[in-house]
Amino acid sequence: MTTAAAPAATVPVSRADPFSPRNLADPARLHGALRDAGPVVYLSRLDVYALARYEQVYAALVNWQQFVSRHGVGLSNFKYEEPWRPPSILLEADPPHHDAPRRVLVKILGQRELRRLREAWLADADALVTEVLAAHPADGDGWTELDAVPALAETFPLRVFPDAVGIGKDGRENLLPYGNHSFNAFGPHNDLVARGEPDVPRLAAWIGAQCQREALAPGGFGAGIWAAADRGEITGQQAPLVVRSLLTAGVDTTVHALGAVLSCFAGNPSQWRRLRERPELARTAFDEAVRLESPVQTFFRTADADVELGGAVIPEGKKILMFLAAANTDPRRWDNPAAYDLDRDPSGHVGFGMGIHQCVGQHIGRLEGEALLTALACRVDAIELAAPPRRKLNNTLRALESLPLRLHLA
Amino acid sequence: MTQAPAAPDDRTVVVTAKSKTADGVVTLTLARPAGGRLPDWAPGSHLDLVLPGGLTRQYSLCGDRWDAFRYRIAVRREAGAAGASAYIHDRLREGDVLGIGGPRNNFPLVPADRYLFIAGGIGITPLLPMVAQADLLGVDWTLLYAGRSAGTMAFLDELAGYGERVRVFAGDAGKRLDLADWLGEPRPGERVYCCGPDRLVAEVRARCTTWPSHSLRTERFTPAALSVTADSGPFEVKLARTGATVTVGPGATVLDAVLGAGASVLSSCRRGLCGTCETTVLDGRPDHRDSLLDDEERAGGDSMFICVSRSVGGRLVLDL
Numbered sequence A: 001m002t003t004a005a006a007p008a009a010t011v012p013v014s015r016a017d018p019f020s021p022r023n024l025a026d027p028a029r030l031h032g033a034l035r036d037a038g039p040v041v042y043l044s045r046l047d048v049y050a051l052a053r054y055e056q057v058y059a060a061l062v063n064w065q066q067f068v069s070r071h072g073v074g075l076s077n078f079k080y081e082e083p084w085r086p087p088s089i090l091l092e093a094d095p096p097h098h099d100a101p102r103r104v105l106v107k108i109l110g111q112r113e114l115r116r117l118r119e120a121w122l123a124d125a126d127a128l129v130t131e132v133l134a135a136h137p138a139d140g141d142g143w144t145e146l147d148a149v150p151a152l153a154e155t156f157p158l159r160v161f162p163d164a165v166g167i168g169k170d171g172r173e174n175l176l177p178y179g180n181h182s183f184n185a186f187g188p189h190n191d192l193v194a195r196g197e198p199d200v201p202r203l204a205a206w207i208g209a210q211c212q213r214e215a216l217a218p219g220g221f222g223a224g225i226w227a228a229a230d231r232g233e234i235t236g237q238q239a240p241l242v243v244r245s246l247l248t249a250g251v252d253t254t255v256h257a258l259g260a261v262l263s264c265f266a267g268n269p270s271q272w273r274r275l276r277e278r279p280e281l282a283r284t285a286f287d288e289a290v291r292l293e294s295p296v297q298t299f300f301r302t303a304d305a306d307v308e309l310g311g312a313v314i315p316e317g318k319k320i321l322m323f324l325a326a327a328n329t330d331p332r333r334w335d336n337p338a339a340y341d342l343d344r345d346p347s348g349h350v351g352f353g354m355g356i357h358q359c360v361g362q363h364i365g366r367l368e369g370e371a372l373l374t375a376l377a378c379r380v381d382a383i384e385l386a387a388p389p390r391r392k393l394n395n396t397l398r399a400l401e402s403l404p405l406r407l408h409l410a
Numbered sequence B: 001m002t003q004a005p006a007a008p009d010d011r012t013v014v015v016t017a018k019s020k021t022a023d024g025v026v027t028l029t030l031a032r033p034a035g036g037r038l039p040d041w042a043p044g045s046h047l048d049l050v051l052p053g054g055l056t057r058q059y060s061l062c063g064d065r066w067d068a069f070r071y072r073i074a075v076r077r078e079a080g081a082a083g084a085s086a087y088i089h090d091r092l093r094e095g096d097v098l099g100i101g102g103p104r105n106n107f108p109l110v111p112a113d114r115y116l117f118i119a120g121g122i123g124i125t126p127l128l129p130m131v132a133q134a135d136l137l138g139v140d141w142t143l144l145y146a147g148r149s150a151g152t153m154a155f156l157d158e159l160a161g162y163g164e165r166v167r168v169f170a171g172d173a174g175k176r177l178d179l180a181d182w183l184g185e186p187r188p189g190e191r192v193y194c195c196g197p198d199r200l201v202a203e204v205r206a207r208c209t210t211w212p213s214h215s216l217r218t219e220r221f222t223p224a225a226l227s228v229t230a231d232s233g234p235f236e237v238k239l240a241r242t243g244a245t246v247t248v249g250p251g252a253t254v255l256d257a258v259l260g261a262g263a264s265v266l267s268s269c270r271r272g273l274c275g276t277c278e279t280t281v282l283d284g285r286p287d288h289r290d291s292l293l294d295d296e297e298r299a300g301g302d303s304m305f306i307c308v309s310r311s312v313g314g315r316l317v318l319d320l
Helices: A021-025 A028-037 A052-062 A098-107 A115-135 A148-165 A172-184 A191-211 A221-230 A238-249 A250-268 A267-277 A279-293 A324-328 A362-379 B082-090 B121-137 B156-160 B198-210 B254-260 B295-300
Strands: A041-043 A048-049 A142-146 A298-303 A307-309 A312-313 A320-321 A380-385 A390-392 A399-400 A405-407 B011-023 B025-031 B045-050 B058-060 B072-074 B098-104 B115-122 B140-147 B166-170 B189-196 B216-219 B235-239 B244-248 B279-285 B302-305 B315-318
Touching: A028 A324, A048 A052, A052 A307, A052 B140, A098 A221, A098 A238, A115 A148, A115 A362, A142 A148, A142 B198, A148 A221, A148 A238, A148 A250, A148 A399, A172 A191, A172 A238, A172 A250, A172 A298, A172 B302, A191 A238, A221 A238, A250 A267, A250 A279, A250 A362, A250 A380, A250 A399, A267 A279, A267 A362, A267 A380, A279 A324, A279 A362, A279 B216, A298 A324, A320 A324, A324 B166, A362 A380, B045 B072, B058 B121, B072 B082, B072 B121, B072 B140, B115 B121, B115 B198, B121 B140, B121 B156, B121 B189, B140 B156, B156 B166, B189 B198, B235 B279, B244 B254, B254 B315
Parallel strands: A048 A320, B115 B140, B115 B189, B140 B166, B189 B216, B235 B315
Antiparallel strands: A041 A048, A142 A405, A298 A320, A307 A312, A380 A405, A390 A399, B011 B025, B011 B098, B025 B072, B045 B058, B045 B098, B235 B244, B279 B302, B279 B315
16 A cells, blocks of 8 residues: 655655566665665655665664564555465564564574584585585596586475474475565565465465474474473464464575575685685675575565654654665675675674564574585585576575586595 | 674663662663663563672563663562662662673463463562553453552552552552452463462462463562672683683673684674574583573573673683
8 A cells, every 4th residue: 555655855765676677686786776875765666665774774673663563574564455374473473472472483493402403414414415416426627517506505405494394295395486485475566476376375275284283293393383382382373373484484595595605605716715724614604695695685664653764754654675685785884795705704694684583593594504514615625606597586585596506526 | 994783782781760669669770871772572571680799680671662772670678788689779879880681581471361460569570561461462361469568569550550450459458369269260261470479479379270281370589599699800711622712801792702812603683682602611600691591501501692691700611
């Protein structure tokens, strides 16, 4: 619902469409233009207020009181429009409703809880790399070629995460399309969304079935969520929606983060050598890629009341579009922001968000990254692009369709 | 020059207001000395307050979580001249700076069809924000608030606005709380939250044994024996893998100190909330100031969140 009343005179206006195919494919120019235009920019085509600088994106992320999530964290305002599925009780909820589900998931996915998975995932990554290298034998000079997206970036998360959740083996090919559509649905109702819609009923039904108590294996994250419901920490109605959050947000994001980190190394051979010299940099390498590429590019909030930010007043009810990717490459915050540099401390990036909605699965993502990079760094001493990568357009995600790499065996 | 926007959380607060709220009860309003948002919290949360000399006590947050810049706690005077409450009542002044840990929440408000809140004396403090929350959730609730006398019972004025949902039982007015009236028949879907003197909590527990399990949650304020004495002086941190040693001064964080020594440690929130900077402790005893570990995990002492936590003794050895 847009009544495009002109914003106050002090807010710069942009006619840019962040969701155009060109801007989705290559957003850096738009990010720079928005950052430089001002701390807050009115996007007239969408009737939303854009934040692209680190300072304002950070401020909006942590300020859950005034920048609310319950009216949706996509373009659609749930006050006026029907969401495409029942709202997420984690993502699209504010305190107090947000408290109990969040608390349950934080416990289940905590850093300490993941310790029990660490050894297994390191071994799994090792096994996958062995299999992949065997399936793509090297030439006489020790070089092999493969597409890292299907071979590694998609395969590794699908190998470890669904089992950790405890879902059944059948139908896992539905996970990526469901997540892909969910993230498209945060954007405008464009072609990307329309193309996914016909499959939604089938995918949503499958996802819903995976969230039921009986479908989830003992000991997994899903079982843990139902156990929390049995202890009264959340309700029986909330439990399947919490599982749904894991399945929606837990796969595509890590797939694209792994694609991003491999793509960063392919473009920066000196950094791969650095990682081999100092394997303990694997976690830094992953976070630096999340910073630079920002697999999740954007999220929205809604102004709960007139709110002042960066000298501008954002009127009540308006949507705010936070460019996490622009904040992560803001020269006001980062020295040489476009460089992929393992000697930089990427801490404080907003690729996982910040505050009470900060990605509850971040520790899982980091563990997957650490495992895959550690396994690869043992066996491969050089990574380069074999052919130009192909982008997969998504309204919210920065994703690769194809990442042809040449790997040199160590 | 690039700057991080958030001031480092040095785990201190300044007392911006101190007022007498009832006989024997003072309320403190706390803020960050340099201004800025305080760590987020949900009803039931408590703050570790570190007083001069290192004495640490827990106090429930009883303010408005929609105010990100202020915490409110209420402190009842306990018997004994040398304790924390005597210090707070008699010596603490507006403008004084104190250390904090957490906030942590052992007493979260879970979803319910209906709430019964039972407060005895200063036990009102964690329940006050729960009452506000239940109202926001649109969930039916009743508060039973018992105390020695109206004069000693804090926040009666604030609670007056809720009308009939709040039942006050002031002992000196001859109104005694008879729990049999309220906890007779178990009501499925109702959650009972109780905080107050041991005697009250024990009686509520006994009456709720016939209720469905998980119906009742109680909070006891930590007796003195379990509270840590924190040391705000400088301490040493040894990085076991490199052999380097750094000193962490009173205003500094372990995180910044080890980064300065070349360690590669990821962090994120820098407030003890997200868990990213978790580091294994090989030797020494951490002074935990984070919002994540429960008492048992803290006692384990095998890891710490170095963005906010410190050292009880003079030396820590970290797996870095």
